Structure formats: C-alpha cells, structure tokens
Amino acid sequence: MEKILMNKVVTRFAPSPTGTLHIGGVRTALFNYVYAKQNNGLFLIRIEDTDKERSKKEFEKNILDSLSSIGLSPDEKPINQSERNNIYVKAAQKIYESGNAYWCDCSKETLDKMRKDQEAAGKKPMYDGRSRNLGLKQSENTVLRLATPEDGEIIVKDIIRGEVVFQNSELDDLILLRSDGSPTYHLCNVVDDYEQKVTTVIRGEDHLSNTPRQIHIQNALGYPSLEYAHLPLVLGPDKKRLSKRHAATSLEEYQSDGYLDSAILNTLARLGWSKGDQEVFYIKDLIKNFNINDVQKAGAVFDVSKLDWLNTQHLANLTLDELKNKLRPYLENFNINLEDHFDEDLLISSMRSSSNTLSGIASDLKPYYLDEIEYDDKAISKFVDDVGINILSDLKEILSNIFDWNEKNLDIALKNYQSEHELPIPKVNQPIRIALTGSTRSPSLGLTLVLFGKDKSLDRISKLLIKN
RNA sequence: GUCCCGUUCGUCUAGAGGCCUAGGACACCGGGUUUUCAUCCCGGCAACAGGGGUUCGACUCCCCUACGGGAUGCCA
Numbered sequence: 282m283e284k285i286l287m288n289k290v291v292t293r294f295a296p297s298p299t300g301t302l303h304i305g306g307v308r309t310a311l312f313n314y315v316y317a318k319q320n321n322g323l324f325l326i327r328i329e330d331t332d333k334e335r336s337k338k339e340f341e342k343n344i345l346d347s348l349s350s351i352g353l354s355p356d357e358k359p360i361n362q363s364e365r366n367n368i369y370v371k372a373a374q375k376i377y378e379s380g381n382a383y384w385c386d387c388s389k390e391t392l393d394k395m396r397k398d399q400e401a402a403g404k405k406p407m408y409d410g411r412s413r414n415l416g417l418k419q420s421e422n423t424v425l426r427l428a429t430p431e432d433g434e435i436i437v438k439d440i441i442r443g444e445v446v447f448q449n450s451e452l453d454d455l456i457l458l459r460s461d462g463s464p465t466y467h468l469c470n471v472v473d474d475y476e477q478k479v480t481t482v483i484r485g486e487d488h489l490s491n492t493p494r495q496i497h498i499q500n501a502l503g504y505p506s507l508e509y510a511h512l513p514l515v516l517g518p519d520k521k522r523l524s525k526r527h528a529a530t531s532l533e534e535y536q537s538d539g540y541l542d543s544a545i546l547n548t549l550a551r552l553g554w555s556k557g558d559q560e561v562f563y564i565k566d567l568i569k570n571f572n573i574n575d576v577q578k579a580g581a582v583f584d585v586s587k588l589d590w591l592n593t594q595h596l597a598n599l600t601l602d603e604l605k606n607k608l609r610p611y612l613e614n615f616n617i618n619l620e621d622h623f624d625e626d627l628l629i630s631s632m633r634s635s636s637n638t639l640s641g642i643a644s645d646l647k648p649y650y651l652d653e654i655e656y657d658d659k660a661i662s663k664f665v666d667d668v669g670i671n672i673l674s675d676l677k678e679i680l681s682n683i684f685d686w687n688e689k690n691l692d693i694a695l696k697n698y699q700s701e702h703e704l705p706i707p708k709v710n711q712p713i714r715i716a717l718t719g720s721t722r723s724p725s726l727g728l729t730l731v732l733f734g735k736d737k738s739l740d741r742i743s744k745l746l747i748k749n
Numbered sequence: 750g751u752c753c754c755g756u757u758c759g760u761c762u763a764g765a766g767g768c769c770u771a772g773g774a775c776a777c778c779g780g781g782u783u784u785u786c787a788u789c790c791c792g793g794c795a796a797c798a799g800g801g802g803u804u805c806g807a808c809u810c811c812c813c814u815a816c817g818g819g820a821u822g823c824c825a
Binding site: 297299329330331334335396402404407446451452455456458465486487489490491493514548551552553555557558559560577579580583587591597633634696707714720722723 | 786819
C-alpha cells in the first residue's frame with residue numbers, strides 16, 4: 282500500500298478493437314484520464330487485441346482517432362498486446378516453473394459435457410481441475426491453466442464499492458495459454474498493467490468478478506497489488522447495458538449528429554457522478570472537482586434529452602468565432618460555405634439558438650444560402666391562402682419601395698400595413714416568413730428580411746406568389 | 750442454477766440517524782416574455798422496492814424477500 286502512495290499515478294484505458302468506440306468506453310476513458318490528470322499522473326492506452334478473430338485494425342483506428350478527437354489523448358504511445366506475445370509467454374513460463382500452473386488436455390467436448398453435468402446437478406459450471414495433478418507435458422492440444430488456491434478468499438479493495446470478498450472455491454483454474462500457445466486476456470491484462478506501471482485500474486463493473494482471478498495471476502507472478510475502481514455500467518432505458526438496440530452507441534455518431542465534444546463528455550461525467558447542484562462541467566472543471574470516491578454504485582441510464590440540454594448550454598457558451606468554426610463541417614454537408622453570406626456574423630448570432638445541435642443549426646441555415654427552398658406544407662396551407670396571397674403581393678409592392686433596407690424601417694413598414702388593414706400580426710408576417718425560409722421559423726421578421734437582403738427577399742416573395 | 754454488485758421522482762442525482770412536510774437538474778404539463786420558432790423567466794407534477802429488526806428517532810445501520818444487472822468462454 283505504501284508503495285502505491287509513493288508511485289506516480291498511472292491509469293489506462295484498455296479497449297479491445299472489436300467495434301467502434303462506444304459511448305460507455307468514452308466514459309471509462311474520461312474517468313481514467315481525469316483521475317490521472319488530477320493526480321499529476323499518466324493516462325495510457327492499451328489495445329487488447331488478443332482475440333485474432335474479432336480484432337480489426339479499422340476499429341483500432343476508430344478508437345484511437347475518436348479518443349484524440351474528443352481530447353482524451355494518452356500520455357504515451359498506445360501499445361498493442363498482439364505485438365507483445367513473447368512477454369506474456371515468458372510470464373506464463375514463470376508461473377509454470379513456480380508450480381502455479383499446469384498443462385491440461387481436456388477437449389472442448391469434455392469441457393462442455395462437464396459443464397452440462399454440473400449445471401444439471403445445480404452446481405456452478407466450472408473447470409474441476411481434473412488435470413491438475415496429472416503432470417502433463419505441453420503438447421499440441423494442451424492449454425496452460427493457473428492453479429488457483431482451493432481454499433481461502435480474495436478481497437478486492439474497490440474505491441467505489443469498498444471491500445468485495447470472493448471465495449477461492451468459487452474460482453476455477455483459468456486458462457493462461459491457449460492450445461495454440463497464445464496468451465489469454467487475464468494474463469495479458471495483468472502482465473501489461475505491471476509492465477506499464479499502472480497503479481489504478483478504472484474500468485467497467487463487468488470486470489469486478491474478473492478481478493480476483495487477476496489478483497491470483499498477480500500473486501503467482503509476485504506483482505504488487507493495484508488500486509481498483511469499478512464503474513457502474515451505462516444502461517439503456519430497459520436497464521440493460523447500452524447497446525445499438527437502444528440508441529446510437531458509437532461516439533462518432535454523436536459527433537456527426539452535431540453534439541459538441543464538451544457536451545458529450547459533460548453528459549457522460551454526470552452519469553454516475555455529481556457535484557452539488559452543478560450540471561455544466563468542462564474537462565478542466567472535472568479535473569478540479571471530480572472525485573472518484575463519489576461515483577455512484579448503481580448503473581445509470583443514458584438519457585439523450587439530457588445530452589440535448591447540455592449541448593444547448595455548451596453551445597450557448599461558445600464565442601461566435603468558436604461556433605462558426607464548429608459549424609463549418611456541418612455546413613459543408615449541405616455544400617454551404619459560411620462566408621458566402623454578406624453578414625455571416627449577424628446571421629449566425631441570430632440563428633445560434635435555433636436548434637440544440639450543430640447539425641440542426643446548419644440545417645436551419647440552409648434557406649439563407651441555398652436557392653432551393655423546402656416549403657413546409659403545413660405552414661403553407663395554414664397561412665398561404667387567398668388572404669395570404671393578397672398580403673404577399675401588397676407587401677411585395679411596399680417592400681420594393683423601401684430603399685434603406687434596415688430592420689427598423691422594415692419593422693415600421695410591416696407594422697403600418699398591419700394596422701392599416703387591421704390584421705393580426707401573424708397574418709401579415711407568417712406568409713413572408715414562409716416565402717423567405719419555407720417555414721414559420723425564423724428570427725424576428727425585420728431582422729430576417731435584413732438577413733436575406735432586399736433582392737433575395739423580393740425574389741422569394743415573387744417565387745411564392747408564382748407558385749400559387 | 751451459483752457467485753458478485755446494485756435498488757431515492759419517468760431519467761441523472763442530493764441525502765453519510767434527527768437539518769426531509771426528501772433538495773436540484775433533465776423530461777413532461779401549465780403560465781409569461783417574444784410579430785412566428787427557438788432562447789429566456791415563473792409555476793406545477795412526481796420518488797426513499799417490500800418486510801422485519803436496532804434506536805427515543807431511520808432514506809440513512811443490520812437481516813430477509815423481491816426485482817435489476819454483471820460474471821460464470823481455449824471473448825475481452
């Protein structure tokens with residue numbers, strides 16, 4: 282224990298590249314990152330690609346790119362377990378030589394049958410150690426198993442959960458080396474945590490029951506013990522771990538949907554953790570205020586509406602320039618160049634609260650840039666009737682005679698027309714709004730007209746007039 | 750089945766025996782501001798899983814039950 286206190290804190294995020302970076306993984310990485318940073322420690326990444334079947338380079342790339350895109354870059358170059366085979370094999374040998382492992386030649390069929398029998402007998406299915414004292418030598422179809430102590434218990438000291446006790450009798454002799462000689466997850470994981478000088482393991486709760494097994498491997502290898510924090514899982518609305526069935530799970534989907542990285546991180550951090558009544562946190566706030574001891578024990582349901590709200594908060598905190606820069610890629614999706622508007626600053630500042638995502642704002646910006654207008658049928662049928670058409674042609678005339686095209690003049694003209702004809706304001710304004718933007722949603726009308734400019738405004742009114 | 754973890758408003762959470770007629774936020778529902786939408790402001794709805802203990806007193810401590818999750822792989 283003293284040893285841990287003396288060492289520099291080192292945390293790691295150890296994903297296996299079998300899919301794109303999952304939002305739950307981002308949260309795990311975030312907590313690891315923040316914990317390391319607030320202790321002046323190191324945050325590392327390790328790619329656990331020992332499953333040759335399912336590991337894909339493209340996923341590894343996605344995970345690494347996603348992490349750095351959201352600001353959770355590691356302090357050292359990530360390592361790949363697939364490239365460190367000899368280290369694990371050496372460790373396995375050491376365990377074997379110390380008498381804490383043995384070769385086992387049980388076939389898959391034998392094992393299946395054993396498990397089935399145990400289940401039928403109402404017992405926990407686990408390897409019964411039948412090869413343990415056979416003194417088998419390594420051969421083509423042998424695996425190396427850890428000789429787990431049969432009695433006693435292992436106490437996992439978990440920062441979040443306290444002491445969790447496991448009886449050794451509940452644990453079976455796990456496989457260290459497969460029959461093809463390749464190392465398994467538990468071995469690699471333990472060896473690498475040691476090799477990378479990891480001090481603190483922060484990972485999902487699904488690993489809690491793996492921990493005593495890994496501690497046995499550590500003990501067999503003579504490694505020092507680690508600090509653990511098992512995070513509650515991120516759940517879907519049905520309380521099962523969040524999966525594609527529930528919602529988007531990969532980070533890149535949220536990013537392309539127009540959520541700010543800082544808002545995503547904020548949402549994830551608040552899932553299972555809180556600090557007073559504060560809701561909005563940036564990474565620097567987390568480094569200052571986060572306390573891993575305060576993390577909740579129960580799983581937390583991921584709620585997109587909270588993300589939406591937090592995103593509006595983070596969006597509102599952006600400076601105009603920041604917002605413009607963040608908007609650009611989303612605008613490009615519509616082939617829009619932000620600078621093509623004659624007063625993009627006024628435009629963006631008028632439209633910045635139109636939607637709670639970047640992609641939503643970009644989409645709302647389309648009428649201001651593109652010639653094609655998408656008319657909202659409902660709005661058309663509600664406001665563009667005979668009366669609406671008359672109003673439009675009247676206003677077209679009136680507006681064309683306004684030469685100093687500014688918000689104040691336009692508002693006055695609109696107001697005069699409306700009071701002269703004793704019309705309710707929306708009756709007058711909505712048809713114009715629809716003519717300009719295709720819908721009834723826009724900033725105040727005088728401003729909207731300014732944003733479109735005189736020519737375009739009149740054009741669009743004509744266009745709607747012709748259409749009807 | 751067995752082992753492990755968990756259980757406060759629909760959701761995220763505050764609550765470390767009296768501060769709780771249980772607080773905040775999101776969502777939702779009303780109302781207001783706004784020429785529309787959004788923003789913003791105000792208000793409302795809504796929870797301690799159940800049962801036993803311990804205690805003068807339990808959301809808080811202990812036990813049981815129920816429910817949920819995780820683990821039980823030559824996956825990680």
